[in-house]
Amino acid sequence: MTTSLRHQDKTALVTGGSRGIGRAIGRRLGREGALVAVHYGHDRASAERTVKEIEADGGQAFPVHAELGVDGDADTLWEAFDRALSARGARPGVDILVNNAGITLPRPIADVTEADYDQVFAVNTRAPFFVVQRALTRLRDGGRIVNVSSVATRVAFPPIVAYTMTKAALDYLTLALAQELGHRGITVNSVAPGYTDTEINPTLSIPEVRRRYSEASVLGRLGTPADIADVVSFVASDDARWVTGQWIDASGGVHLGA
Template sequence: MATSRPDGRTALVTGGSRGIGKAVSLRLAREGVLVAVHYGHDDEAAQATVKEIEAGGGRALAVRAELGVPGDADAVWDGFDRGLVALGAEPGVDIVVNNAGITLPRHLADVTEEDYDRVFAVNTRAPFFVLQRALPRLRDGGRIVNISSAASRVAYPPLVAYAMSKGALDTLTLALAAQLGPRGITVNTVAPGFTDTGINPTLADPQIRRALAAASVFDRLGTPADIADAVAFLAGGDGRWITGHWLDATGGVRLGH
């Protein structure tokens, strides 16, 4: 699909080079948004995403910064600011998508203190300070979308620490929605369910794949594009009257149970 003409908006997508983040980056770029594709380590994946956007007529830049370490938020925004200058773009940001995160597939008894600290550093602390540093850059009428998980609203013991970290992110959405409403900025959460990102090794097992697909009322796994379309709606003009919302993007997982 060809990219539309640039519309003047700029977005930061954390974890934007693979999986759901890549789909969000591509989707926003098709809307004419200049996309900053943040990533942690995989230079090849980030450059491939940028080139794919450019090949479709869009504009993008890659921002490398490891999350979950001291100074991570400053590193993200320093790279973002420098990237805009290099492209001759106006400073500031209109859309921030907090997508980057790590999982921790362990029951309570098996979670170490190091595990716990790491998952919260990446999934909760990093987006908190990314948004704190975003505030002076975020234009009035902007959009913030936090990518959470259905695990924050259902009992799923094998992901207890991960679910807790996402639950904290859900609370951040509510607080910021109230704070930023006077500026016309919406803040929402999108919560995926079982999604085929291509980087989940358990989905290579046909039995596991089948069981997870059956959890949806549509009898299939979600795709990154399914999630990206939901994000794009909230990030666009049509989502202007929705804020503080937790959007179930699971395909009806556990519906009726």
């Protein structure tokens, strides 16, 4: 398969890039010419495996470690990123920032503790806010910010209410940043997956749940990480230069009807 190098000479950072959707995004951007920083919080082996996969595809990548959801996480992330770029002799700065890292909280409101609430907001909302804030001096004009949201922000789904609130806040961050950074030619968009076949969804091992989620899409199947990565790659490319401040449904048409 011939792959376009539409991200040639670009540097990308993908948070939560070692597994699932983040891994697929990193591999796609790497195949298309970007130097990819694969961020991970805990699983170094998975991050190194993803780096090797990107290199096997003909791309360039390196791992970056920072635990998200703790004090100083954004500074730790960007300092590690800066050191890694310097060690490679690469020019400083970033062209594409993908805020993908996140955790789930599959509990209805009655079962959510204050500690649960604080943790899911710390990782899913607070971390990307300050990751972007610290990125502003590093992000080159004409760059791209892509926030990985969720189709759940557009439907009522009480079993994951706190998680969905974190993604709704991220959607607003997308709008505000798009307006604030437009004068620099930087676009900011949200990409919203639906039911996607990754390890973050352990209930998919239950046949009935898998069937029900597959049937929720008008296309009759679960999404794959590559389905989402392809959309992110487009939004991060020059082809999407006139698209900003948008919430892009990448769910396969989940819950379109009653």
